Amino acid sequence: MLGWKKNKENLDKKAAYRPLENETLHNIQNGNELSLLKHNQKCIVTRINDKIEETGFAAENLISLTQDIAKNAEIQKESIEKVVNEISNYSALAEEVFASTENSKRIAEQTMEIAREGSNAVDSSISAMNEIELSVQNAKKVVNDLSLKAAHINEMLAIIKDIANHTNLLSLNASIEAARAGEAGRGFAVVAQEVKNLAQRSAESAGHISNTINEINNSIDETIGAMNKSMDKVLEGSNIGKNTKEVFNNIINAVSTTSEVAEEINAAVSKQTESLENIISSTEEMNRTSEKVMGMVETASLNTQYTKTSLNILSNVSKDLQSISTKLLDKIETDEKAELVLTTFLSEAPLSYDPQLAIDTQSGQILYNVHGGLLLISSTGEITPGIAKSWYVEDDNLTWIFNLRKGAKFHNGREITAEDVKYTYERLLRPSLKSPNSWFLEQIEGAKEYNKGIAQEVKGIKILDRYRVSLKLTRPYTGFLLNLGQYVCSILAKEDVEKGNLTGCGPYILESTEKDRCVLTAFNNYFGGSPYVDKIIVRFEGPKSIESFIDNKCDFVTIDNKKQIEELSKVKNLDIKYKSIMGTYYAGFNLRSNSIFAKDNEIRKALNLAVNKKKIIDEILGGLGEEAKGPMPPNMVDNKYLSGFNYNQRSAKEILSRKGTLIGNSKLKILIREESNETIFYKITQSIINDLKEVGIECTLEKVSPDKYLNPESINRSDLFLSRWISDTGDMDNFLQPMFNPSNFTDFTGYNNPKVTEMMEKAKEIVNPDKRIQLYKELQQIIVDDSPWIFLYHPQLGHISREGVIGVRISPLGIVRYEDIIIEK
Template sequence: MKRWSALLLVCIVLTVMALAGCSSSGTDGAKKEEGSKILLYNNTREPTSLDPPIGFDMVSYDILNNAMEGLTRLGKDQSPEPAMAKEWKVSDDGKTYTFTLRDGIKWSNGDPVTASDFEFAWKRMLDPKTASPAASLAYVIEGSEAFNSDKGNADGVKVKAVDDKTFEVTLAKPAPWLLSMIANPPFFPVPKATVEKNDKWASEASTFLSNGPFKITEWNHDSDVKMVKNDQYWDAANVKLDGVTFKMINDSNTEYQLFQSGELHIQGVIPPEMSEQLFADGKVTVEDSAGTYFYRFNTTMPPFDNANIRKAFSMAVDRQKLVDLVVKQKQKIADGFVSYGLKDAAGDDFRSAGGELVTFDAAGAKSLLEKGMAEAGYSTLPQVTLTYNTNDLHQKIAETLQAMFKDNLGVDVKLSGIEGKVLTAEQKKLQLQFSRSSWLPDFADPINFLDIFESGSPNNRTGWSNKEYDKLINDAYSEPDETKRFQLLHDAEKILLDEAPIMPLYFYNSAYLQSDKLEGVVRHPYGYIDFKWADLK
């Protein structure tokens, strides 16, 4: 949206009014760009980074997953399947994985993809100089945590290119989720020779190398990323699209009109003011997803260095009203942090078994606020500023919370909208008092929701630290008995919500409009969108 003029925005508003009565299927307008099968998709904003260990968010992941590929790839049934690796063997103790790479796999410039590219990429992700926010995912690998925390070196990380086609990984402890986890971008290979010559290789289309279904040909920053089918990809015969264009439109109403006119094939965020009619007309497809929309408290900054004040703010939010009247995408409210869809050892849903850990109680919230203020010695609460990344929906949610805090706590909260990259950077530096966030898990296990709040985790971003919580997470990683492991995770989640360094709001789902000319899109509940098998009729 940064390149759109005010005049164009006025035209779009007029178009919204003119097309308000049109069909919402998008099928009349959906078209092939210049006679080719080019899928048009809204990525909402500029990716944080297309360097795999750095771009640790959905706007980066969605592009990376279609441009690159790891040892495994999540298939149509969400299970990991062979990708760059054609097969693997696991030792009897579950700690050593030996991957055999496919013959003839190449980068988009024709250079071979080798086991050395994987060894280099994984050690680079763990190098503290890289400062990868995803590095802790790899801590199950022997020697990885020591290297990442400056207590060891790269040679101690037990990943090894035995030869060009053989890659060996030794774990510190068994990790049943490993094959799913390494399908994620942080574990993608990077072209060793290219990266060593140019550490900015992933910042422009002209220097970016792909090894996945599509390759990047054009990157107009803050506008779009254009990809075409990668003829060097090992499975190119099964890629039906000629390309994908990822647009960057950070307004759901504008996105809706572009969908209507065929300039997008998917409407990924339903405009709240149109959702009731679109749902009633059966135009919207809703699929299970994973992840949590929440706010982070900075526990090092007054007044949120007091737990009762944090809990008061959380208890003052009527999440059901927020979901029903503002977001309007049929989401489930977040009464905990771990979302639905994860089975425990007994086959029960982890969230359901964990019970209601977050509630709405206006009177109780007021009492907790008074208690917290007395503990902190406040006669007047310090000014509170709520920061969100600029987007029409995020703004509406922030404004709704602002009103609830005023009505239920008598507190005036200031709002501040900033660009997404800036918000993330300032969160990491603990410069924001109270700020919007989200978590999308990297593999289907509750530990991937909860370990991000361990002390010192780069994904913590709250300043919160609790020794008992840290021990529970550490013990859960080492516990072989699944029943005991899940109990440790339930205990950890209770501490997290009782201490309240975060304020969960709702769990994500996937509600979208899609052209009837488009088929074969795979949406991973615990990941990203995949266009490898997509086609335009």
């Protein structure tokens, strides 16, 4: 709405919300149009001057960066020269290795020949041992036979001894008989005596022979023992010979392998030598390229300095233009400028006006326009200077230094200092605040310890002086600067926060809030330049937005559904502009519940197949969306590689039929907001219920108020809930971490896959964009396979504004920057 008034203090508050009357429009066109032009001219000149100054900051950063590149290029050149020298030395060493492997090869061949001769000698030795073993066994057999014969001789000697004893007895008897015979028996007595002597000598001889035989037996036993030992030694020698042969065989095999390896080494070294020559050639080329880079860096440095000089001149011209323009405008007499007021709509009321607690899109739309941080996100989604005019990272690639603008002010008029940055960031991380957004700063050293209450301050946040602050990270993180540009990291005035007032430093001041609207008033001391429009009235009655626009009660509005498009189609000559948004709508499963619908992966996939996403896009959104194959939007990561879950009731029924026993009579509990049945979420819910009914799934509804919808207590009452996520930064890590890292409050489903968490942490440090995207593609595929959601669609937004209102632009994050809107007439 275009609202005008002569005196702000005397304006009837209700009049600010009324459409302009025709008579007022006529007066504006005839009397105050020049006043409007003067106002716009003044704002534009001021903003041009501010933007030139910001460009100067960027040029200074570029000069500093170019100088660093020059230094690093020089270091790189020196390093390349060292590499060339080292490679040359290594090439010579490779040639020596080649020669050594040739000598090793010859020695190996000689060793193999000697080993073969040794193996043959061992064969001969084993053969001789076998013959010795046979001879010893034969000798042992002969000695055993001798032992047996000696035993027989002993037996015979025993008989001889017995005969001698009997003969001696007979001789005694003969002597007795001869004595009885007298003279007649004397001769017989002599014979008897001789027989006795002979018997005694025989007995003595037998005794001697027996002793000798015993000695022979003892010798035989010793001989057999020695032969047994010889046999053992022969067997031992034979075994040693066999083992020696195995050793020689192993030596032969090893030498053979060594020879083969030597040949492979020769081939490898030969190829390596060729490669080294190529590397030397490449490094020499790198050296030449490095010299060219040095020249280009020097040229870039000169050009950057020229740019800086030109910007300084342009800045002076801008200041002169501002001075002349001011004088010129002062010479033009016009009526007092009326207050410029525009009216717009949000689909629903913000959940919070505290930037550190808000998590919804509606809150973001307001807070991006009320607050500012060290860095800002532009209407194109890129980083721009904010409170920090410049920044750089130190050599450790961890410590970021931010230089604050002098004179940048809070809405209360106080200058912003480095102390405010430290206070605000520590407030965001404060355990007592329990911010769901604390993860935005968790990469800062000591942030986690402070957030857990085990540290008194955040170690990595240092105040260097009044206008400089350093933030040290625990490890390199490519998305860190984008995080600092979010409204979550907006800088707040400590003295007012402690009184319950969230004083910011953005282009607009939050003047008042009501149940159905809020009012934003321009902050004329905004460091980015005063906004063109004095006041923005934001109404929270989304269903009434198009009707209000058609009835001239609204000046610009965003469009996100079919009904709005159909209503606007009745009005001729309307130019609706469309923008794809980095966001996603989904139906999330409550993975913490015990419901079979949430616990079983196959059933979750079946429900994905059962929902007709195209129907939702066509019949509810009017085509303002693209079917989701996974969580990330295609303008962030190309999703052509994903197969997704195309609508297929037949496949869904087949899976559910297999799971029929598990499902039984279970009903799916869906969480729904207590709101108008004209809202998008309500319509999507009904469409999902109808599709699930078609495949045999009955649903029940759990109703809660919109402000409590995403509370854990509410989600835990259900099996399925509807939500959306609009990217904060456009960074892939920022998009996935909130929803799939279990340590984050915004992981509403309770999804917890350690592999996904580990991969997300790894991806933060990857600098190479191609490798980073590839890792996120793998991540997304794993999440799709786990199916924690029914993936619905990625949204598009349309917007339309009244004639004479320009500068309404939707960023890829779905945000409209009110400060850029201009009323032309």
